[in-house]
Amino acid sequence: MTNEFVLEAITREFPESVLHVSEPYGMLTLEIKKEDLKKVVHHLRDSSLEINFLTDVCGIHYPQDPEKELGVIYHLHNMKENFRIRLKSFTKKEGAEFETLTDLYAAANWMERETFDFYGIRFSGHPDLRVILNMEDLGYHPMLKEYRLEDGTREDKNDKMFGR
Template sequence: MTNEFVLEAINREFPGSVLSSSEPYGMLTLEIKKDDLKKVVHHLRDSSLEINFLTDITGIHYPENKEKELGVIYHLHNMKDNFRIRLKSFTQREGAEFETLTDLYAGANWMERETFDFFGIKFKGHPDLRVILNSPDLGYHPMLKEYRLEDGTRTDKDDKMFGR
């Protein structure tokens, strides 16, 4: 199974759903329309492509791009053919919500809760979406790039040392 074959299969089944594609380090990476994301993942799992293992879900924050400020990244794997694919989907920060994948992959439960906890992204239909790693009364989502990385009272370090 090749990247070209999988991309062609997705484009054939869901015309217009793939917004962009690339192959960093040889891994097929697709940006999918938010409304089509779950349909595409469902097809990848249940079709002859057999991409049936959810490796990871995480969030990403691009504060400089207000139309695509928050995103969710899914890593999926076909164990039989050792084929991996990365799917990305983006939304505005206000009302950031994606459909849950817990009905497709049981392992999505924890990963979606973790993404909610750290990025504030909600997953519509999730059976138990609540904070799991941070304190429930923390009051913010620590992975958003709006909080200082270092204590403001320190003079020996600043956020520029961390790429900001």
């Protein structure tokens, strides 16, 4: 199974859903419309592509882009062919919500909870969406790039050293 084959299969089935395609380090990476993401993942799992293992779900924050400020990244794997694919989908920060994948992959349960915990992204239909790693009364989502990384009184370090 090749990147070209999988891309052609996805674009044939969902011609309007793929917004951007890239292959960093050889891994097929697709940006998918938020409203079509679950349909695409469902197709990948149940079609002849047999991409049936959810490796990872994580969030991402791009504060410089208000239209695509928060995103969710899914890493999926076909174990038989050893084929991996990365799917990304983005939304505005206000009311950031995606459909849960827990009904497709049981492993999504804790990974979606972690993404909610650290980024504040909600997953509609999730069976138990609550904080799992931070304290419940923390009051903020620590992975959002809204907070300084270092003490402002320090002169030996600044946020530029951390890629900001």
